[in-house]
Amino acid sequence: MSSEEIYMTYRGYIVPKETHSLESLKFAQEFTFKDSDVVAVTFPKSGTVWMQEILPLVLNGGDLTPIHTIPNWDRVPWLEEKRLAVVVDQLSSPRALVTHFPYHLMPPSFHTSKAKVIYVMRNPKDVLVSSYYFHQMAGFLDDPGTFDEFMEKFLEGRVLFGKWTDHVKSWRHTELGDRIMYITYEEMVQDLPAALRRISDFLGSNLSEETVQKIAEHCSFNTMKANNMSNFSLVPKQYMDSNKSPFFRKGVSGDWKNHFSSEQLARFISVIRKEMEGESFSLPWSLD
Numbered sequence: 001m002s003s004e005e006i007y008m009t010y011r012g013y014i015v016p017k018e019t020h021s022l023e024s025l026k027f028a029q030e031f032t033f034k035d036s037d038v039v040a041v042t043f044p045k046s047g048t049v050w051m052q053e054i055l056p057l058v059l060n061g062g063d064l065t066p067i068h069t070i071p072n073w074d075r076v077p078w079l080e081e082k083r084l085a086v087v088v089d090q091l092s093s094p095r096a097l098v099t100h101f102p103y104h105l106m107p108p109s110f111h112t113s114k115a116k117v118i119y120v121m122r123n124p125k126d127v128l129v130s131s132y133y134f135h136q137m138a139g140f141l142d143d144p145g146t147f148d149e150f151m152e153k154f155l156e157g158r159v160l161f162g163k164w165t166d167h168v169k170s171w172r173h174t175e176l177g178d179r180i181m182y183i184t185y186e187e188m189v190q191d192l193p194a195a196l197r198r199i200s201d202f203l204g205s206n207l208s209e210e211t212v213q214k215i216a217e218h219c220s221f222n223t224m225k226a227n228n229m230s231n232f233s234l235v236p237k238q239y240m241d242s243n244k245s246p247f248f249r250k251g252v253s254g255d256w257k258n259h260f261s262s263e264q265l266a267r268f269i270s271v272i273r274k275e276m277e278g279e280s281f282s283l284p285w286s287l288d
């Protein structure tokens with residue numbers, strides 16, 4: 001299939017037609033946020049599905065029912081995707097959502113509500129690698145070509161939801177004040193219980209240490225990889241083929257070291273550095 005058949009363009013961003021439509025994007029723009037809603041925002045491949053496991057458990061005090069009975073895409077739906085309209089009336093409050101939207105695409109009701117945001121950021125080198133494999137296994141995305149070719153596309157923003165740097169910057173320059181918290185994928189990998197405590201404090205969940213430990217166990221890479229409600233095994237192979245590359249691929253930080261040549265690293269760093277020049281915030285990892 002050609003790129004035109006696979007993707008549509010929405011306000012300058014390419015999105016897959018399999019999961020998005022004009023109706024779903026209109027639905028997102030007209031969506032009414034509630035003050036109690038929580039939305040996890042990610043650039044694709046930064047830990048979205050992980051947050052779909054974490055948020056219901058943090059919000060409901062560790063009750064495993066949702067993660068064992070509801071597929072991740074219906075449990076914590078994407079704001080912009082087709083499934084939201086189907087499941088919106090079944091979401092229990094407080095509702096949790098995810099989105100890949102940059103800040104300026106968020107709907108009007110988001111801005112007037114008090115909905116909280118957790119922005120999850122991941123080292124862009126690992127985002128690139130994870131995305132490269134994901135494009136190989138996802139039948140609803142285009143073929144990534146060689147790693148070198150895919151890196152160019154990524155750096156130029158010719159990938160889902162545009163440039164990584166623009167996404168990160170957009171969510172740093174907001175009027176959200178204490179409605180937004182920032183966390184990194186690397187923090188979550190390094191010490192998940194500590195990350196859960198931060199999330200729980202932010203959401204006012206007041207979890208006991210025992211519950212934090214229980215949630216951490218159920219949100220570990222291996223437990224999630226074995227959870228049929230989260231590992232995409234319910235999706236037909238033509239859309240997601242885990243024989244090509246499993247969705248739960250490695251779940252580590254630093255896999256980029258196994259993929260980047262020294263030339264690719266130099267090019268990647270120089271582009272990202274240039275785009276982050278003059279920014280008031282610094283990235284939490286060294287780029288080299």
Ligand code: A3P
Pocket residue numbers: 042043044045046047048049050126129130131133189219220221222224247248249250251252255
């Ligand atoms: P890798 O491809 O590097 O393994 P997203 O959900 O935004 O598409 O991100 C997918 C990435 O998050 C994949 O990275 C996946 O393995 C990783 N991931 C998902 N759940 C995880 C967990 N519990 N622990 C560590 N990594 C996780």
